[in-house]
Amino acid sequence: MTIHPTAVIDSQAELDSSVIVEPYAVIEGPVKIGANSRIGAHAVVSGNTTMGANNTIGSFATIGAPPQDIHYKGEPTELIIGDGNQIREYVSIHRATVKADGKTVLGNNNMIMAYCHIAHDCILADHVIMANVATLAGHVEIGSHANLGGLVAVHQFCRIGDYAYIGGMSGIGLDVPPFVIMEGTRNQMRISSINKIGLRRAGISRETIKKLEESFRLLFRSPEILLKDALAQLEDEMKDCAEVQKMVQFFHSSKRGVVKRTLDD
Known part of the structure; x- marks a missing residue:
C-alpha cells in the first residue's frame, strides 16, 4: 500500500494492500477500497462507501458524501462502486437516502468526466460515459x-x-428509450435516430440495427398509428429481436413517461 504521508486515513477504512493514496486525500469512515485503485490528491472518500478493484478517483473528487436531501437524517445508507471506473477531477457522487433501497450504485468500467455530479439513489450500469x-x-x-x-x-x-446517446447541453425531463440519439433543436429536445455508430462499435449486428431502425420509424415517424398500436405491432412482429423487445418493454415500464414522439424530420 502506497499512502502519501499527508493523506488522512480513518482507522475504520479497509484498503487493499495495492491501493495508492495521493497527497492530502482524506478517507473517512468505514470505506472499503479494492485492489489496484488510486485515490487522487485532495480527494475525499467518505461514509459507507464500497469500491471494487482498478478504480481511479481524480483530484478534488468527493465520493460518498451525504445526500443533498432535506429529509436525510444521517441514516446509514450506502454508495457502491464496481470495478474499473474512471472518476475524474471534482466529480461528486453522493450516497443514498432511505427513500428507495438505500444504495447509490455505479457498475463497472464507467467514465465519469470532470465536474460531473451523481446524486443520491442513482443507479448506473456498465460502460456509461458522462462528459464534463x-x-x-x-x-x-x-x-x-x-x-x-x-x-x-x-x-x-x-x-x-x-x-442511448444524449447530445450536449440537453435537459432531460422524461425517460429516454434505449438505442436512440437524443439531441436539441432550437425549440425542443427530440429523438432523432437510432444510435447506429454506438451500436456498430459495440458489435451489434447489421440485422439487429436494421430492425431497430424499422422500429424507430414505426414509433417516432408514423403519425397514422397510435403509440400503443405501434408497440403492440412490434411485440407481435419482432418477437425474435431481443433489442426491439427491450425498447418496447422500456415504454411499458415507464412511470415518468417517455419523451414525446417527434414526427417531423
Missing part, C-alpha cells in the same frame, strides 16, 4: 453503454436506456 459537467438528480437510472454529453442535466426519477 453532466448532472444527475436523485433516483436517476442510466443503462449500459449510455453516453451523456457535456452539461447534460437529467431530472430526478428519469431513466436513460442502454446505448
Whole structure:
C-alpha cells in the first residue's frame, strides 16, 4: 500500500494492500477500497462507501458524501462502486437516502468526466460515459453503454436506456428509450435516430440495427398509428429481436413517461 504521508486515513477504512493514496486525500469512515485503485490528491472518500478493484478517483473528487436531501437524517445508507471506473477531477457522487433501497450504485468500467455530479439513489450500469459537467438528480437510472454529453442535466426519477446517446447541453425531463440519439433543436429536445455508430462499435449486428431502425420509424415517424398500436405491432412482429423487445418493454415500464414522439424530420 502506497499512502502519501499527508493523506488522512480513518482507522475504520479497509484498503487493499495495492491501493495508492495521493497527497492530502482524506478517507473517512468505514470505506472499503479494492485492489489496484488510486485515490487522487485532495480527494475525499467518505461514509459507507464500497469500491471494487482498478478504480481511479481524480483530484478534488468527493465520493460518498451525504445526500443533498432535506429529509436525510444521517441514516446509514450506502454508495457502491464496481470495478474499473474512471472518476475524474471534482466529480461528486453522493450516497443514498432511505427513500428507495438505500444504495447509490455505479457498475463497472464507467467514465465519469470532470465536474460531473451523481446524486443520491442513482443507479448506473456498465460502460456509461458522462462528459464534463453532466448532472444527475436523485433516483436517476442510466443503462449500459449510455453516453451523456457535456452539461447534460437529467431530472430526478428519469431513466436513460442502454446505448442511448444524449447530445450536449440537453435537459432531460422524461425517460429516454434505449438505442436512440437524443439531441436539441432550437425549440425542443427530440429523438432523432437510432444510435447506429454506438451500436456498430459495440458489435451489434447489421440485422439487429436494421430492425431497430424499422422500429424507430414505426414509433417516432408514423403519425397514422397510435403509440400503443405501434408497440403492440412490434411485440407481435419482432418477437425474435431481443433489442426491439427491450425498447418496447422500456415504454411499458415507464412511470415518468417517455419523451414525446417527434414526427417531423
